[in-house]
Amino acid sequence: YQRRVRGINAEYGAFSRHLALVLFSSTKMVAQKKDKKSQDTINSRLQLVMKSGKYTLGYKSTLKTIRQGTSKLLIISNNCPPIRKSEIEYYAMLSKTPVHHFPGNNIDLGTACGKYFRCSVLSIVDQGDSDILKTINE
Numbered sequence: 001y002q003r004r005v006r007g008i009n010a011e012y013g014a015f016s017r018h019l020a021l022v023l024f025s026s027t028k029m030v031a032q033k034k035d036k037k038s039q040d041t042i043n044s045r046l047q048l049v050m051k052s053g054k055y056t057l058g059y060k061s062t063l064k065t066i067r068q069g070t071s072k073l074l075i076i077s078n079n080c081p082p083i084r085k086s087e088i089e090y091y092a093m094l095s096k097t098p099v100h101h102f103p104g105n106n107i108d109l110g111t112a113c114g115k116y117f118r119c120s121v122l123s124i125v126d127q128g129d130s131d132i133l134k135t136i137n138e
Helices: 002-052 059-068 082-095 106-112 132-137
Strands: 054-057 073-076 099-101 121-126
Parallel strands (some): 073 099
């Protein structure tokens, strides 16, 4: 009798684990689609900034634009070193510049900018024809 009960519990446990996995994967799929859509809009707006606006790539030049007060938006990749990220965010807070955390790594950010090299930090000085500032602030 105890073996039979254990067998039923084992089957029920396996079923509940499977059900939980299915529910988790479906909610994760919806989140991935939303992230993918937002990432596509950011990438397309970034391409427009690269063509028609002014920007600086890299840590040192970004700090210069923040200190000068010419930066309108900062974009930081998700694998930027924490000390560097916190320093940039601190400068941005002092200069009241909005910061956007890019969902991809530095390779993805460089590719989104149309460059063949990695870029962990990007500063937008003039947005040009793009409406990236309105999109990010929403």
